[in-house]
Amino acid sequence: xxxxxxxxxxxxxxxxxxxxxxxxxxxxxxxxxxxxxxxxxxxxxxxxxxxxxxxxxxxxxxxxxxxxxxxxxxxxxxxxxxxxxxxxxxxxxxxxxxxxxxxxxxxxxxxxxxxxxxxxxxxxxxxxxxxxxxxxxxxxxxxxxxxxxxxxxxxxxxxxxxxxxxxxxxxxxxxxxxxxxxxxxxxxxxxxxxxxxxxxxxxxxxxxxxxxxxxxxxxxxxxxxxxxxxxxxxxxxxxxxxxxxxxxx
Numbered sequence: 001x002x003x004x005x006x007x008x009x010x011x012x013x014x015x016x017x018x019x020x021x022x023x024x025x026x027x028x029x030x031x032x033x034x035x036x037x038x039x040x041x042x043x044x045x046x047x048x049x050x051x052x053x054x055x056x057x058x059x060x061x062x063x064x065x066x067x068x069x070x071x072x073x074x075x076x077x078x079x080x081x082x083x084x085x086x087x088x089x090x091x092x093x094x095x096x097x098x099x100x101x102x103x104x105x106x107x108x109x110x111x112x113x114x115x116x117x118x119x120x121x122x123x124x125x126x127x128x129x130x131x132x133x134x135x136x137x138x139x140x141x142x143x144x145x146x147x148x149x150x151x152x153x154x155x156x157x158x159x160x161x162x163x164x165x166x167x168x169x170x171x172x173x174x175x176x177x178x179x180x181x182x183x184x185x186x187x188x189x190x191x192x193x194x195x196x197x198x199x200x201x202x203x204x205x206x207x208x209x210x211x212x213x214x215x216x217x218x219x220x221x222x223x224x225x226x227x228x229x230x231x232x233x234x235x236x237x238x239x240x241x242x243x244x245x246x247x248x249x
Contacts, residue, residue, distance in 0.1 A: 012118055015057045016127045022050025023135030028142075030172050032159055043172065051111055058114035068116045076109050126196045129189050136186030137208055143169040143179065143216045168220055180225030183213045187229065191236035195243045 029046040061068075083102055087095060120128070146169035150157045157164060161174055170179040190209035197203045217225055240248040 008118065011057060011060055012120065012124055015054060015118065016124065016131070018050060018054050018057060019128050019131035020134065022047065022054065023131045024138065026050045027135045028138060028172055030159055032161070041174070048107070051107065055107075055111045055114040058111075058117050061117045066117070068119065069113065070116065073113050073116065076112065080106055080109055122196060126193060129193045133186050133190055133193060133206065133209060136183055136213070139171040139179065139182060140209075140212050140216055142171045143183075143220075144212075146171070147216075147219065169216070170220070176220050177222045177224055180217050180220040180222035181228070183217050183220075184225045184228045184232065187213050187217070188232045188236055191240055194247060195240055 026046045026049065029043050031043050083105065087099070087102075115128075118124075145156075146160070146162050146164065147167070150162065150164050152164055156162075160172065162170065168176045170176045171182075173179045173182070187209055190206050194203065194206045197206060214229070217229055237248060
């Protein structure tokens with residue numbers, strides 16, 4: 001059995017630490033703004049700085065000539081190519097709208113490719129999932145604060161651009177579909193994380209997701225996330241049932 005090189009372990013620790021800071025801290029950096037989308041929102045810059053630092057750390061093994069990829073990454077590359085091709089023969093106002101979004105999708109694909117390079121163990125992936133879950137749990141708290149605590153005269157309502165009379169909390173995302181999609185994704189991730197737990201404390205923290213997130217997803221009234229949750233939750237329950245019936249219950 002070959003021991004893990006110390007420099008590789010430091011690299012992975014730095015990657016996981018960056019992920020935790022990105023989702024638990026940078027995700028919640030907010031500035032007053034007049035609303036927009038994508039990178040035109042000022043606080044998205046903080047989040048993307050964390051993403052690109054994660055990608056840079058994960059891509060470090062490539063500097064030694066070791067490139068790891070799978071059929072998934074090949075399929076993802078072909079999908080991105082299909083998305084980009086129309087830009088080469090047509091350019092109009094719709095292209096200007098689509099370009100920032102496609103740049104974001106491409107950057108996300110780059111991050112997925114980068115994460116394949118350090119050869120992460122299941123426990124390393126568990127910690128990355130916990131980073132995402134930590135961000136989602138904080139967003140859940142903020143969502144309930146917006147729903148039940150904030151009033152129109154509160155400074156935090158102005159800072160977030162949130163109108164308490166709407167009754168549809170959106171966290172820091174300024175868009176209800178984004179908030180609900182993030183929570184639905186974290187809910188699915190929590191099922192896998194629960195199957196990989198090692199002690200009672202980890203189980204307790206992860207179970208906060210299925211206890212508090214579904215009600216908020218319901219209140220937000222995002223039909224996209226409702227559909228995603230209705231499809232995903234039964235699938236992850238089947239996964240847990242096969243893994244451990246007691247945990248599934």
